[in-house]
Amino acid sequence: MADTVIKAPLTILRPAIHDWGAFFFWAQDEGWQVLPPETALFRGPLAGWAFALRQDDQTCGFVTAVPYPDFAWIGNLIIAPEMRGKGLGRHLFDRVCEKIRQTGIDSIWLTASDQGKPLYASRGFQECDRVERWQMYIPAHYHNYTPSLDTDLDTLLKADQQAWNTDRRLVLQYLATGGEIIQAGKSIALVQNYGAVKVLGPWLAMEDTAKEHVAIILAATRASGGGTLYVDILESSGAGAMLEECGFTRSGDCALMVAAGRPTTSPEKAVSLASLGSLG
Incomplete structure (x- = not known):
């Protein structure tokens, strides 16, 4: 090009x-x-x-x-x-x-629309996964979840570092403000709260089990307190089928791309990104 x-x-x-x-x-x-x-x-x-x-x-x-x-x-x-x-x-x-x-x-990561992919590919970026956006409107009265303890943030940070092999503490501390941390077995996630907009992420799963995926999804809907809950999952996580089963609708997808000095794949233990594309 x-x-x-x-x-x-x-x-x-x-x-x-x-x-x-x-x-x-x-x-x-x-x-x-x-x-x-x-x-x-x-x-x-x-x-x-x-x-x-x-x-x-x-x-x-x-x-x-x-x-x-x-x-x-x-x-x-x-x-x-x-x-x-x-x-x-x-x-x-x-x-x-x-x-x-x-x-x-x-090593540089980004998400790319189909329109943007040719530019990034011409600069050495390769697609390593797809990112699917799912969303669900939740009535305001649907809330019966007990907020997690602040100390659970350390558990979330450790799981995120294990998944991405880097320390993202600065960003995650900002995202966690006003949110709730939820856990199911060896899975842990953050539900971010921005009024009518909620975000489920990061979502980390130490073991890939459908049962834990469903438990996290249901806990997230209860913890949201109403509004529209968004989540950007990695296609390779296989969580899309469980989100659909729980009432979520897929509203888009894009490529996860990386340029690195060594072969790189998407993190195996990450189910969702921590943000809606802009922070990883």
Whole structure:
């Protein structure tokens, strides 16, 4: 794929308020769920990893990255609708990959739509799994779950580190604020609470058993307190059939892709991502 020649000067810099405003507008138009902890992270401890692309002082692109100790995750890559097809997405993506690799990280993960896959494949990314989005509306009165103890966060962090082989404590602590941790046998998951929007993730299973999958799903619906519960599962986990059986509807899917210096597969003990695509 040949890159389009970009004639006007481009700058990539830390987003200002108006850049964030443009990003939220585009994201809403795409139907993305941009949740509060993402904004808090990228305007707080990860402020150096949110990037706005400007051309002639006009905001025309946005992207974020999370540099975990052993790999990085790229999310929220978006170009202004009227600026697409000019090579700006490739330019922004290449620059953020370059910045990541300058830190010594050589493994980069992301999720990709079928439209975006050719770009990432041309940069050495390979599909290693599919990510399925499932969702379910839960009535507000459906809540009879006892909140877990705060100490269970350590158990969740240890299970997540075992699955992904890296420490994601910073991000997971933000996601866990106001949420509930649920457990079933050797499986553990976080139910994130953002008012009418809930997210089930990360969901880790030390043993692949349908019984534990169903127990986690039912516990998550009880812990949600009402609203729409979303979960992005790895297709390889096999949890989709149990989600459908419990009343969830599949609303989309995308590719899980990775570029690494060594052969890499999706983490075997991870059932779902910790976020809706942007944080891994």
